[in-house]
Amino acid sequence: MPSAHEYFSIGRRLFATAAGCALLGLAVCQPVLAAQTVAATGGPFTPALAANGIIATGGRLESTGELTRLTFDVERSFDVHGFLLADPNRVVIELPEVNFQVDPTIGLRAPVAATRPKGKRGPLAGAEPAKPLAGVIRSYRFGYFAPGKSRIVIDLAEPARLVRAVVETQPGRRPRLVVELSPIARPAFLASVQKAAPSQSVAASAIPAASISQARPVVVVDAGHGGVDDGAHGGPGAVEKDIVLEFARNLAARLDKSGRYKTILTRSTDIFIPLNDRVKIAREAGASLFVSIHADTLADDPQVAGATVYTVADQASDVAAARLADKENQSDAVAGVDSGGDAGEVADILFDLTRRETRSYSQVFARTLIDYVGEVARLNKNSRRAAGFRVLKAPDVPSVLLELGYLSSQGDSSNLVSVAWREKVAGAVASAVDRFFVARGVVSASAQPTEAAGQLKESFNSVAARGADRADR
Numbered sequence: 001m002p003s004a005h006e007y008f009s010i011g012r013r014l015f016a017t018a019a020g021c022a023l024l025g026l027a028v029c030q031p032v033l034a035a036q037t038v039a040a041t042g043g044p045f046t047p048a049l050a051a052n053g054i055i056a057t058g059g060r061l062e063s064t065g066e067l068t069r070l071t072f073d074v075e076r077s078f079d080v081h082g083f084l085l086a087d088p089n090r091v092v093i094e095l096p097e098v099n100f101q102v103d104p105t106i107g108l109r110a111p112v113a114a115t116r117p118k119g120k121r122g123p124l125a126g127a128e129p130a131k132p133l134a135g136v137i138r139s140y141r142f143g144y145f146a147p148g149k150s151r152i153v154i155d156l157a158e159p160a161r162l163v164r165a166v167v168e169t170q171p172g173r174r175p176r177l178v179v180e181l182s183p184i185a186r187p188a189f190l191a192s193v194q195k196a197a198p199s200q201s202v203a204a205s206a207i208p209a210a211s212i213s214q215a216r217p218v219v220v221v222d223a224g225h226g227g228v229d230d231g232a233h234g235g236p237g238a239v240e241k242d243i244v245l246e247f248a249r250n251l252a253a254r255l256d257k258s259g260r261y262k263t264i265l266t267r268s269t270d271i272f273i274p275l276n277d278r279v280k281i282a283r284e285a286g287a288s289l290f291v292s293i294h295a296d297t298l299a300d301d302p303q304v305a306g307a308t309v310y311t312v313a314d315q316a317s318d319v320a321a322a323r324l325a326d327k328e329n330q331s332d333a334v335a336g337v338d339s340g341g342d343a344g345e346v347a348d349i350l351f352d353l354t355r356r357e358t359r360s361y362s363q364v365f366a367r368t369l370i371d372y373v374g375e376v377a378r379l380n381k382n383s384r385r386a387a388g389f390r391v392l393k394a395p396d397v398p399s400v401l402l403e404l405g406y407l408s409s410q411g412d413s414s415n416l417v418s419v420a421w422r423e424k425v426a427g428a429v430a431s432a433v434d435r436f437f438v439a440r441g442v443v444s445a446s447a448q449p450t451e452a453a454g455q456l457k458e459s460f461n462s463v464a465a466r467g468a469d470r471a472d473r
């Protein structure tokens with residue numbers, strides 16, 4: 001079934017050819033399509049616009065009482081399927097290829113505002129509107145998804161039920177594509193997310209069914225530093241590159257053992273890998289998740305301790321995060337490798353949209369990771385940070401960097417060299433990975449829980465008993 005993983009795969013493939021615009025579940029690519037229609041004379045994904053005669057116009061949004069309704073005028077009737085995705089909560093409407101002759105930014109911005117103060121500009125197209133556009137709909141996108149397929153992707157302002165998604169045909173009236181939603185409690189929404197997977201016929205249309213059902217999401221586990229780059233040094237025997245390698249191996253083994261994932265280590269021995277190559281490994285493997293493991297020092301403050309999860313951002317969340325990213329980004333220089341800066345980035349709308357969706361998935365996983373790691377280990381006071389880490393810059397692979405702790409802290413340092421402590425935390429990280437993929441229906445919640453999940457449950461119980469101990473550390 002189409003899932004986050006599949007979007008990433010599709011997105012990456014098309015992204016790689018720079019010719020399509022299947023965007024990780026984002027379906028906005030009208031400007032791209034328009035450009036291609038004019039310029040393209042061939043190529044693998046020259047869209048056959050309106051080849052099937054379906055043109056959509058209009059695009060009206062209204063809410064009455066509990067009901068939020070999105071409608072488009074269309075040329076004729078066709079099959080429509082919808083399904084739900086959680087965290088972030090979305091409704092995806094699957095359509096045959098539709099030529100949307102509609103302002104592509106109509107669903108991304110607040111309604112043209114009589115109320116907007118004069119001289120003030122509203123949010124740019126693509127920016128997240130502060131308030132829902134109408135009812136339960138925060139924003140929506142539509143457009144080409146894959147050969148023969150278009151999509152409408154609706155961002156929900158609150159959990160909602162898909163009341164109906166059909167093409168309404170009435171004698172004497174133009175057919176209308178109607179999508180109706182109404183609010184629903186979160187537990188019921190999450191239950192529907194599991195149930196409301198798209199039909200087989202939709203799933204099978206773009207990619208051979210076998211490749212979907214058999215594909216396991218690829219998780220890349222990246223042990224920081226290595227070889228000539230030691231990373232940080234703590235007390236005797238506490239070298240970052242060795243600690244994180246042991247941890248990464250343990251985590252990868254747990255994920256492999258679950259049978260749910262294909263796991264790749266960027267390094268499984270004490271060798272140096274340039275930062276861009278780590279990113280490349282993830283992208284070429286078609287990874288759905290990249291987890292980089294580190295354990296640094298903060299020379300100027302031995303009091304700073306606890307685990308921290310970083311995501312990439314153009315602007316650092318704080319000075320310490322910026323400093324750490326600078327330090328990590330020096331890895332190549334430490335090893336005497338001329339990195340040549342960031343991996344080649346194509347600044348276009350396709351790139352920006354892909355990256356935006358990827359970053360939102362990275363943030364979802366970062367939050368999940370903090371929840372799980374926080375149950376078994378001490379978290380940093382400011383456990384969720386962001387900065388410009390080069391190793392997290394794959395535009396199409398959700399990526400986080402987990403700082404297990406600080407080798408400059410005595411407490412952290414003794415944890416980091418403890419095999420039992422690393423086992424426990426690796427188990428929690430594996431459970432967070434499970435949670436991340438189960439939430440988007442990539443792996444089944446009903447499958448056997450991993451050993452990691454079982455261990456986490458055990459540790460939940462012991463954590464309560466150790467609460468006071470943790471608070472004192």
Ligand SMILES: [Zn+2]
Binds near residue numbers: 224225294296
């Ligand atoms: Zn490091």
